Amino acid sequence: MTASLTEWTEKKDSTKTALVGAIQKFSTEDGPGIRTTVFLKGCPLHCSWCHNPELIDFQQQIIRMPNSCIHCGYCLQSCTQKAIFINENKQIDIDQKRCNKCLECTRICVAKALQPVASEMTVDEVMRQVEQDKKFYDNTGGGVTISGGEMLSRPDFVTALVEEAAQREISVCLDTSGFGDGDILKKLASMDNVTDILFDMKAIDDEIHHRYTGQSNQLILENLRQLSSDAAIRSKIQMRMPLISGINDGWEIIKQTAEFYQENKLQRVSLLPYHSLGISKKNHIGGHQEEFCQPDDVYVEKIKRYFEEEAVMTVEIQGKV
Known part of the structure; x- marks a missing residue:
């Protein structure tokens, strides 16, 4: 069932802290140059193939190792x-219905076999870690990437993070599914130090999108249209397409996607073939994730050529998603 946007966004006065799942340094696949990627916890989409399922829930969780x-x-x-x-x-296990997330078990576990998925952090705490590697950003054209989860679900926190990065002359890349408030997304995308936007396209077909993410894609497509209508913002956008064999990689879907990109004058796309790393993560937080099939390498190359020739786009194939 599709929920209202307010259900997926932070409550008032929540700019002080956010649940941060990880801060990954020396990242090279989340935007240009050497980057630090900040993974916020909480996402309104429930992608069946999600490679970070521990970051979907908006509440704290415990991960078992x-x-x-x-x-x-x-x-x-x-x-x-x-x-x-x-x-x-x-093996040690947790009855999720009984657990009240007090985290006492994670504090007492000397072997770190039980750990909180995320840490409650302030903007300043995040920025202190981000700015440690500023010299690498400056030398490589890198910066900080704000990812998730879904960063649009924490609009005030993310806005404050972008503003603090600007004060430190650090460029920002936004990694988003586009599911969120379009006005906030456009405001963030317009900020001078936001140099790149990684925009995930799960599926152009609304029925498929709803079936495998739990949400319609209509808001996402409209937000993408609004962004791409501004030439300055459009130049920042790199589309990212997870390719799940038999789900969102059918040839008609590929053609429809290419047509949409052409209509909106989008110029760059990354293809991300499926991988199954999310399965073990889901198991470790007490759940089950379906395993899908990887698309054939030859077929992925065919998709790449189609986008290059028919949509006149710059295309890259990244590590399996």
Whole structure:
């Protein structure tokens, strides 16, 4: 069921902190140059193939690392809700219905087999880590990439982050699905130090998009149209397309996507063939993720040539998504 946008955005006075799933340094596939990528937790889309499923939920979660467990039993003793148990595989496990996310088990686990998925961080705390590598950004044309989850679900926090980066003369790349407030997205995209926008296109077909993400793509397409109507913003956009064999890579879908890109004068696209890394992550937070098929390399090359020749775009194939 499609929810209102307000359900997916931060509450008033939440610019102070946000749940940050990770801050990845020396990233080279999230925009130009050497970058630091900030992964915010919380996303309104529930992509069936998501490679960061631990960042979908807007609430804190606990991730299990069973191979790190030394079976000391401290977590079992510390849990007042009796949510922690040993499963049939003799691994530590969590009853998600009982767990109240107090995080006491993560604090007492000396082996780090139980860890919080995210950390509550202020803008200043994030920027202190980001600016440590400024010399690398300056030397390579890099900067900070704000990703997720979905960064549009934390508009005030992200706006403050972009403004603080501007004060430090650090360029920003926005990584978004486009599902969020279009006015806020355009405002962010217009900021001088936002030099790049990675815009994910899950599926041009609305029925397929809804089936595999839980949301319609109409808002996303409209937001993309609005961005691309501004030539200055359009030049910043690089489309990113996850390719899931048999789901969103059919030839008619590829043709429709190319036509949409042409209509909106979009010039760059990255193709991201599916990978299954999200499956183990989903398992470690107490869930199950379906495994899909990787598209054939020859077919991906055919798609690449089609976008180059028919849509007259610059195309790259990135590491499997």
